Amino acid sequence: MKRFIGFIKKEFYHIFRDKRSLFILFGMPVAQIMLFGFAITNEINNVDIAILDHSKDTYTQEIINKISASKYFSVQQYIANESSIESVFKKGKVKAVLVFENDFSKKLIKENLAKVQIITDATDPNTAQTISNYTNAILQNYQKELNKNVETPYQIITQTHMNYNPELKSVFMFVPGVMTIILMLVSAMMTSISITREKELGTMEILLVSPLKPIQVIIGKVVPYIFLSVINAIVIVLLSIFIFKMPVQGSLFLLGIESVLFIITSLSLGILISTISATQQTAMMISLMGLMLPTILLSGFIFPIASMPLPLQIISNIIPARWFIIILKGIMLKGVGLLFIWKETLILIGMTLFFIGLSIKKYKIRLE
Amino acid sequence: MGISVKHISKSYKKVNALKGISFEVKPGELFGLIGPDGAGKTTLFRILTTLLFADQGTASVSGYDVVKDYKSIRNSVGYMPGRFSLYQDLTVAENLEFFATIFGTTVKENYDLIKDIYIQIEPFKNRRAGKLSGGMKQKLALSCALIHKPKVLFLDEPTTGVDPVSRKEFWDMLKRLQQTGITILVSTPYMDEAALCDRIALIQDGKILQIDTPQGIVKHYPKKIFNVQADNMYELINLLKDYAHQYSVYPFGEFVHYSDKRADFNTADLQSYLTEKGLKDIAIETTKATIEDTFMELAK
Numbered sequence: 118m119k120r121f122i123g124f125i126k127k128e129f130y131h132i133f134r135d136k137r138s139l140f141i142l143f144g145m146p147v148a149q150i151m152l153f154g155f156a157i158t159n160e161i162n163n164v165d166i167a168i169l170d171h172s173k174d175t176y177t178q179e180i181i182n183k184i185s186a187s188k189y190f191s192v193q194q195y196i197a198n199e200s201s202i203e204s205v206f207k208k209g210k211v212k213a214v215l216v217f218e219n220d221f222s223k224k225l226i227k228e229n230l231a232k233v234q235i236i237t238d239a240t241d242p243n244t245a246q247t248i249s250n251y252t253n254a255i256l257q258n259y260q261k262e263l264n265k266n267v268e269t270p271y272q273i274i275t276q277t278h279m280n281y282n283p284e285l286k287s288v289f290m291f292v293p294g295v296m297t298i299i300l301m302l303v304s305a306m307m308t309s310i311s312i313t314r315e316k317e318l319g320t321m322e323i324l325l326v327s328p329l330k331p332i333q334v335i336i337g338k339v340v341p342y343i344f345l346s347v348i349n350a351i352v353i354v355l356l357s358i359f360i361f362k363m364p365v366q367g368s369l370f371l372l373g374i375e376s377v378l379f380i381i382t383s384l385s386l387g388i389l390i391s392t393i394s395a396t397q398q399t400a401m402m403i404s405l406m407g408l409m410l411p412t413i414l415l416s417g418f419i420f421p422i423a424s425m426p427l428p429l430q431i432i433s434n435i436i437p438a439r440w441f442i443i444i445l446k447g448i449m450l451k452g453v454g455l456l457f458i459w460k461e462t463l464i465l466i467g468m469t470l471f472f473i474g475l476s477i478k479k480y481k482i483r484l485e
Numbered sequence: 486m487g488i489s490v491k492h493i494s495k496s497y498k499k500v501n502a503l504k505g506i507s508f509e510v511k512p513g514e515l516f517g518l519i520g521p522d523g524a525g526k527t528t529l530f531r532i533l534t535t536l537l538f539a540d541q542g543t544a545s546v547s548g549y550d551v552v553k554d555y556k557s558i559r560n561s562v563g564y565m566p567g568r569f570s571l572y573q574d575l576t577v578a579e580n581l582e583f584f585a586t587i588f589g590t591t592v593k594e595n596y597d598l599i600k601d602i603y604i605q606i607e608p609f610k611n612r613r614a615g616k617l618s619g620g621m622k623q624k625l626a627l628s629c630a631l632i633h634k635p636k637v638l639f640l641d642e643p644t645t646g647v648d649p650v651s652r653k654e655f656w657d658m659l660k661r662l663q664q665t666g667i668t669i670l671v672s673t674p675y676m677d678e679a680a681l682c683d684r685i686a687l688i689q690d691g692k693i694l695q696i697d698t699p700q701g702i703v704k705h706y707p708k709k710i711f712n713v714q715a716d717n718m719y720e721l722i723n724l725l726k727d728y729a730h731q732y733s734v735y736p737f738g739e740f741v742h743y744s745d746k747r748a749d750f751n752t753a754d755l756q757s758y759l760t761e762k763g764l765k766d767i768a769i770e771t772t773k774a775t776i777e778d779t780f781m782e783l784a785k
Binding site for chain 1: 566573575579582586587629
């Protein structure tokens with residue numbers, strides 16, 4: 118036991134003396150959460166639009182007021198004719214142009230039908246789609262207001278309720294994803310690098326020719342990173358609660374336990390990587406290409422798994438992050454207990470045992 | 486119960502690193518493996534320290550088999566690899582303490598053993614190991630290899646890249662360590678260090694050329710050897726190599742070591758040959774064969 122503690126002490130020396138890695142270790146989670154929370158978002162806010170109003174009457178004015186009153190749009194400019202539409206788009210200032218036809222009010226009253234055209238800059242298709250949806254919604258609302266006193270014979274009213282994230286904040290979606298990525302990165306990459314560093318610098322040779330058992334070396338390598346990863350997880354959860362007002366509906370205790378489980382899964386992957394790579398560089402490449410990319414792309418963090426082609430859906434099953442994200446979303450947003458996520462938990466436990474077993478089998482007690 | 490190596494062979498993908506090597510090291514002996522780079526010294530060390538499997542043959546270290554009893558060996562030997570293999574970001578004291586801890590001992594307990602060596606680097610004990618000079622690094626590595634009082638000490642080229650003064654100090658330490666009863670197997674490419682061992686094995690291309698005491702080994706040189714000197718060293722070597730009766734010509738410091746094929750070789754003949762070719766200040770005198778001469782001869 119004394120040997121083991123001595124070993125862990127040495128690991129902490131390594132970690133705390135490598136200022137650059139330490140900075141990455143603790144700077145990255147904060148930077149990533151901030152980036153995803155503030156900058157990278159699917160929501161639209163204050164999108165600049167232009168108005169081409171051919172009729173300039175009370176109704177169009179009211180609609181324009183409603184639109185500019187919403188926090189989603191700000192009316193940037195009024196243009197006078199169709200030919201300017203192209204030029205304002207080309208300048209890139211506005212993302213959409215609203216065109217009201219001639220005699221909008223007259224037509225609305227006489228014919229019960231008036232037309233508004235929404236032209237969007239679809240170089241960014243997602244934003245264009247969102248803009249058109251939002252504009253439509255505003256127009257629908259206005260229409261309902263106009264029809265308040267009129268009995269319409271048939272009506273289907275949709276009542277949409279956005280469960281678990283009523284304001285559709287994208288940060289709610291990103292926090293579980295970012296947390297998964299960070300834990301994966303810190304745990305898997307850092308451990309694999311720290312084990313291969315011993316190989317590369319030749320110190321592994323001396324460790325092997327010592328009474329330390331391989332399992333002691335490995336656990337000794339892993340323990341400091343469990344500690345660091347837990348700190349990272351706490352930082353991320355605190356940031357998301359206090360800065361992004363993200364609720365944690367479920368039990369914090371369960372969240373902690375599940376996070377530790379995922380950390381151990383990632384660490385076992387890190388150990389596995391270190392057994393198959395001889396240099397720090399290889400370990401880093403394998404961690405980045407083999408873990409980070411699939412974690413970002415195939416875990417359902419950014420792209421929904423259900424809309425992936427079937428082969429990718431199947432592959433996504435072996436990505437530990439996929440299951441952890443389900444667990445995180447369940448606990449944080451839906452407030453579920455273990456009863457609803459036992460399957461995912463079991464999968465993670467199974468994966469961990471598999472990786473550890475494989476690493477032990479592959480771990481070399483000699484140099485060959 | 487020192488070290489026993491029997492018919493050890495080892496080959497990597499393309500290279501036959503060791504070709505059926507056998508030798509014995511007696512307990513308490515300072516045994517040197519002398520050979521050029523690529524001779525197979527490091528491979529042999531790794532087999533004896535249980536880091537590699539031999540393809541063929543058996544070996545034992547203080548009575549333990551290197552394959553079966555590898556755990557016992559790992560508990561009782563000290564190993565200093567050829568490359569500096571300590572933690573560069575740990576200080577001198579931390580490195581020493583770490584190795585003491587993982588071997589289940591303390592620096593205090595075995596301080597006597599390393600005192601002579603460690604005292605020289607103690608003034609720098611708070612310096613990171615990576616910032617030490619070459620000689621100091623080796624002293625620290627030796628201290629770390631010794632801290633658990635090993636029965637057998639393996640030193641793979643401990644003085645390569647170390648300045649001459651530190652090299653001498655290092656060997657003085659080895660001699661003192663030997664007094665405490667530790668069996669030492671040391672490898673070196675430097676022939677002058679060979680003379681300091683009890684016995685040496687000359688090794689080349691995975692084969693042992695000769696095993697003997699340093700005094701004994703030079704007797705294997707079959708010819709009389711001469712120091713030849715002249716005003717133009719380069720010309721001298723070329724002329725000697727062109728000389729019909731030459732047996733061997735090796736530059737050796739300020740001299741050229743020369744031996745002749747003929748049993749009735751007369752230095753006057755050579756003198757006149759060289760004068761004829763225009764060399765001046767020629768001096769020829771008999772000398773003793775060195776380990777290097779013997780090695781070159783055996784390696785032919």
